[in-house]
Amino acid sequence: MLGELFHILAAAIISWILFVTVDIFFRLPEAGGVSGASAIARDIEAGGGALSGGTMMGNIVCSPDASAGTLLAACGVYVAGIPGGLVAAALVFIGNRICHDPGYAGTTGAVLATFVVYGFTQVGFAATDFIAGMVIAILTIQGLSHAHASRLLARLWRVRE
């Protein structure tokens, strides 16, 4: 029980680093992909947050990004191993096109996460640890404090620039 909790927390940290790195690499904080993402960013800024971090959070809401890719890839690896993860990546690609997202952050994140999650299942982790871990990781960005999360993302974005 305690071992599983430890695994979930470790998986959360790994997923967090993975999806934030991929999203920032694909320049999600730069501009809102749709007008709704920019509106969310303005509201987060009005609530005491940073605009570029808010833009990334708005983009995460409006289209499946690397965080969604990581979650669905972990789900895919859980139900069907590496082929499941790659099917998840294809579904994320379709999801991106449905949501008018021209980018490839979600698809890239899903493919990378498939191999990361599969690798960790070879060393004692379960794919379910990564499903729960990814939900915790997205909670820290989108669900606890928008002001603090957006400022942290803005700081990481400045490093990328």
Place this chain on the structure above:
Amino acid sequence: MIAIYLVAALAVFAAIRATVEKNTGRKLPYVNVMNFAIAGTIVLLLNHPLALVAAAAYFVGSTLEANAIASTYAGGEQRG
């Protein structure tokens, strides 16, 4: 085993925060967390390859809805 209860609890937590938050722009990220948690719960409940398709369909559908709500909130597409 603990994963599914944790994920379900986080879905409830996010749903409560989304209900309490009054500002639409700041409400949607909480709904996003809830969508992640529900997509995870679907697969954790049903360990079957088709559960992945169900979770992805739910997730993409709810993301498109959030996208539509946010874009309408932003003023919608300017025509003409």
